Amino acid sequence: MIDLRLLREDPDTVRASQRARGESESVVDDLLRADEDRRAAVQRFETLRAEQKQLGKQMPRASGDEKTALLQRTKELSAEVKAAEAAAGEAEQRLRRAQMAIPNVVEQGAPAGGEDDYVVLREVGAKPAIDNPRDHLELGEALRAIDMERGAKVSGSRFYFLTGVGALLQLGLFQLALAQAVEYGFTPAITPALVKPESMEGTGFLGAHASEVYRLEADDLFLVGTSEVPLAAYHSDEILQLDSPMRYAGWSSCFRREAGSYGKDTRGIIRVHQFDKVEMFSYCRPEEAHAEHLRLLAWEEEMLAKVEVPYRVIDVAAGDLGSSAARKYDCEAWVPSQGRYREVTSTSNCTTFQGRRLNVRYRDENGKPQTAATLNGTLATTRWLVPILENHQQPDGSVRVPKALQPYVGGRDVLEPRR
Incomplete structure (x- = not known):
């Protein structure tokens, strides 16, 4: 599969490769979206996980109403973290499918066209x-x-x-x-x-x-x-x-x-x-x-x-x-x-x-x-x-x-x- 860094930094090269192969350029945009979605999903999971860890550190020092609020937020957060982790996993799978759908980037200098264009x-x-x-x-x-x-x-x-x-x-x-x-x-x-x-x-x-x-x-x-x-x-x-x-x-x-x-x-x-x-x-x-x-x-x-x-x-x-x-x-x-x-x-x-x-x-x-x-x-x-x-x-x-x-x-x- 192709290098995601190349895709992010120079998507036009990947598009040009698809044109040279006579294949759809839309898969490049599909992969760009899948990459953005996966990064957003991972970031959300990591943000919620960090909050969960921070609450865990605050809990031993809390008491009274503060502790009650922390317990409620911890319960809510547990469900959010679980859902975010699942979403990140699904986004990762979509990214892999989109990445696997794109062939290798053609080397500069290779002839464009099909079977008879050698x-x-x-x-x-x-x-x-x-x-x-x-x-x-x-x-x-x-x-x-x-x-x-x-x-x-x-x-x-x-x-x-x-x-x-x-x-x-x-x-x-x-x-x-x-x-x-x-x-x-x-x-x-x-x-x-x-x-x-x-x-x-x-x-x-x-x-x-x-x-x-x-x-x-x-x-x-x-x-x-x-x-x-x-x-x-x-x-x-x-x-x-x-x-x-x-x-x-x-x-x-x-x-x-x-x-x-x-x-x-x-x-x-x-x-x-x-x-x-x-x-x-x-x-x-x-x-x-x-x-x-x-x-x-x-x-x-x-x-x-x-x-x-x-x-x-x-x-x-x-x-x-x-x-x-x-x-x-x-x-x-x-x-x-x-x-x-x-x-x-x-x-x-x-x-x-x-x-x-x-x-x-x-x-x-x-x-x-x-x-x-x-x-x-x-x-x-x-x-x-x-x-x-x-x-x-x-x-x-x-x-x-x-x-x-x-x-x-x-x-x-x-x-x-x-x-």
């Missing part, structure tokens, strides 16, 4: 010249690497099996990603796939995108769509030592309902209900967040270079950021069968939005607790198999293996179709 920052690598390119599923089935038919038989649509070299390629890709993460000081982590509601809400995934999340009602737990969720909640209600960024690389299975995607990307493994991912996650001081964001992007690009696929980097528009992000960069890999780029990584600067919800803090130079900033970024996912297979395909249906992945497939430099 800005291309750069294109990297030469697109391969392939006549009549096969798509990843045709290639994967010939290699016996991807089995969608049996995935659907066992679990339903948008499920699959990775078998043989498909499984080896994914495991190799993730080991490569973790090795790079460790090289740059990340702590590797295998995270829980199920989290409590407060963890999901704290990271901002129960707002506009709640329909994407699987919930186990009997246990009141949620299946995560990214290890960002458990990693963000990992240090909830803690005070961290943040002399430098604290970084984790989480390996997890991820689950998404893909609500509203009927008819989109129904072929292959681009849009599925379950996949695996290695996710970078960083805690840092707010003033370091912008530079840390660019570092996460650079590490994503380093991984894409290792698997030798052409890609582009886009600056995502404000209306397509999601509630927690103040700025987001995507890397999109070239997919020859579609003749277009498709997203394979995303890195977001969430500033103090998640840290405030999850109560993650650090001590500043004066020893005073301050809210930590959080950032996340994809280092590898199952979807990467799509551009890897398609960009390295050969006319006979075989697939060249990027040099960095060859040790994970038995040293082979080419994967041959299995007849």
Whole structure:
């Protein structure tokens, strides 16, 4: 949730952020009123409580009519204090609801607009010249690497099996990603796939995108769509030592309902209900967040270079950021069968939005607790198999293996179709 000090001191910045996202500015005024109401309610409670304490001190010295009056006022005051305390509690809840309704304030410089208003920052690598390119599923089935038919038989649509070299390629890709993460000081982590509601809400995934999340009602737990969720909640209600960024690389299975995607990307493994991912996650001081964001992007690009696929980097528009992000960069890999780029990584600067919800803090130079900033970024996912297979395909249906992945497939430099 956003910083109330920013709201009070510069509400126009929050309004401008809402406009950039294409969302209502009225929620800003709602939050301002809720903040004023809560402060007034708390002040009334504290004033009455102070009077109550003062009467308590006067009582032992009072006698006669004075004591009778004090007793009467004490009785009246007790009811007023109780009512004022309840009103302050209700005002606090209204404030929290109003605060939770506003997404993160967009970072200055992010493009305004919606999904199609991104800005291309750069294109990297030469697109391969392939006549009549096969798509990843045709290639994967010939290699016996991807089995969608049996995935659907066992679990339903948008499920699959990775078998043989498909499984080896994914495991190799993730080991490569973790090795790079460790090289740059990340702590590797295998995270829980199920989290409590407060963890999901704290990271901002129960707002506009709640329909994407699987919930186990009997246990009141949620299946995560990214290890960002458990990693963000990992240090909830803690005070961290943040002399430098604290970084984790989480390996997890991820689950998404893909609500509203009927008819989109129904072929292959681009849009599925379950996949695996290695996710970078960083805690840092707010003033370091912008530079840390660019570092996460650079590490994503380093991984894409290792698997030798052409890609582009886009600056995502404000209306397509999601509630927690103040700025987001995507890397999109070239997919020859579609003749277009498709997203394979995303890195977001969430500033103090998640840290405030999850109560993650650090001590500043004066020893005073301050809210930590959080950032996340994809280092590898199952979807990467799509551009890897398609960009390295050969006319006979075989697939060249990027040099960095060859040790994970038995040293082979080419994967041959299995007849």
